[in-house]
Amino acid sequence: MAQLRRPPGGRPARIMLLALLLDRTGSGVWAAASVLYFTFVVGLDAGQLGLLLGTAGVAGIAGSPLAGHLAGRFPVRSLLIGCHLLRLATLCALLVVTRFEALLLVVALTNLGDRAAKTLEMLFATRVAGERRATYQALSRSSANAGYALGAGLAAIGLAVGSREAYQVLILANALSFVAAATLVWRTGEAGGRPLVRARTGGPAGQAGQEGREGPYGPTGRLQPGPSPWRDRGYLRFVLLDMPMNLDDSVLNVGLPLWLVHHTDAPHALVPAFLVINTVLVVVLQLRVSARVEAPRQAAAAVRLYGLTMFASCALLVLSTGGGAWTASVVLLAVAVLVTLAELVRSVSSWELAVSLAPQEARASYLGVAGMAQSVQKSAGPPLLTGAVMAAGPVGWLVLGTAVAGLSVVQRRYSLLRLDALDAPPARTVATPATGHGPGVGLVEPDGGTGRAGSGRS
Known part of the structure; x- marks a missing residue:
């Protein structure tokens, strides 16, 4: 500690x-x-x-x-x-x-x-x-x-x-x-x-200079651009899947207050309590949660936990209607706690994966693209909740929870596959002896002869 x-x-x-x-x-x-x-x-x-x-x-x-x-x-x-x-x-x-x-x-x-x-x-x-x-x-x-x-x-x-x-x-x-x-x-x-x-050197393929020492300039003095995240379909897929993994923000700030006002008998004075619960729990628990999600594979596992927590939050919201003011109040406060727990998990896992799944030589531009997930959610999340989810009533919440839980499983699986690809040893070229039919042909083999695939980006 x-x-x-x-x-x-x-x-x-x-x-x-x-x-x-x-x-x-x-x-x-x-x-x-x-x-x-x-x-x-x-x-x-x-x-x-x-x-x-x-x-x-x-x-x-x-x-x-x-x-x-x-x-x-x-x-x-x-x-x-x-x-x-x-x-x-x-x-x-x-x-x-x-x-x-x-x-x-x-x-x-x-x-x-x-x-x-x-x-x-x-x-x-x-x-x-x-x-x-x-x-x-x-x-x-x-x-x-x-x-x-x-x-x-x-x-x-x-x-x-x-x-x-x-x-x-x-x-x-x-x-x-x-x-x-x-x-x-x-x-x-x-x-x-x-x-x-990260500056690229003139050494063997796949090697790079020490990050942060040469800056963005290689030995020739020219700017050495890294790979572009906009051409990395694998990383863009991660960012796209990360957008629904940020919906806890809209559920807490838009969904809960509007659902309370229009669909339950809970007192309107309860709305500020949602923010109080969120703030207190984040300040008290965020450090403890982060201690359990410090590695990329832990972060990938936490994504599934996020999906299950959001599903439980949405399912619980269904019980807030038709049971009177006291029942609605207790249920809505419990949902605020669950959504905050989901936020605690997401805030660590999403960022850890955004960093770990990006190539080090272009981490800045990749993280810039990853940051779009939150921005898009802040723009699209509220209309989604007000125009579709709440318009459909309790069924809308169940559909939303099921969708987020399902996508979290996909995100976890995809993140693990990409981490495997990034951890695989780089391919090396082995020259074959020249034959009478022309120059030798280079064969690509996994480094070390282990039979594993090269570290291509997914």
Whole structure:
């Protein structure tokens, strides 16, 4: 346990965790106040607000791959500072922007910076935490959730006042958190500062230079691009399957509240309890869960557990209707606990697999693409729940739970197959003696003559 309490990565990691705490505190302030600000201060109607949030979601999808692409060419630390400054500028612009068209651009850029910053934080962790990245991920999630909770509490003060000036103070508080986060990231020094591209040397095929030493340039001084994740159908298949493995977020934040209001007799005052349960359990249990999912194959096994937990959550929701207020309340609180447990498993397993299934020489761009799974889910998840699942009633929840559980089995199986392929020894070429019919022909054999297949990407 003493090892778990010590953040991997030393001083840079500790500074980054503090930066995460401050950043998410500001984000918690804005998350609690943004909808009310756009409604009562800016004066947007429901249609405009929906379009604004939808545009922000679409912009966020582009943030992860863009950050991954740039991280292969520029220092992660500089890019992360740039994201914080971009969010600072766009958030301060909200104090003076009133036209709806301009708001669309400002909010889209803010969300683009948010998603890019989250991806860069993941890339920073792969550099400073190394093989203990699961532990660092747990600590970062605990810090982030504590920050969100603190920010929501601070926002409650401004919302109680309710004036335009109070909302402006909340915006400035979030802006201040970006300044503090950027300053702390700058203080991390060189850790995570080099481009996350592994240089290729002129040696034998399949060999590469030491990661992080030569940077993105080989011995010729030219940029040596790694493999593209957009051409790796195997990795894209993993990302596609990872999208439904993130649905716990929409179930907790959209599905549970709307199901309570429209399909049960539970009191509406129960809705904030879902967030409280989620926040407390993540802060208390995330580190313990990560200790059990620190290896790639453990992460693959945990995917199936995620699917079973989500199925149990959806099946339990069916029991919340028709049994009175007390029964519905108990069932919904139990579902909130189960969904949070699923989130705890997913947050570690999904990230571990995203790192482990990517080639080291192009990890930055691959993780950028992997980050799209969460962004797409945040955009597509709420419409899926409101337009299909809840419209179908209890049957809709059963179908959703069954689908997620089934896809989790597919994801586990596929991840294990790809890990086997990556672990297989590289093929080597054996030259045959020249014959009278022409030059010798090179035969490809598994390294070491074990008879195993070469390490081709699936």
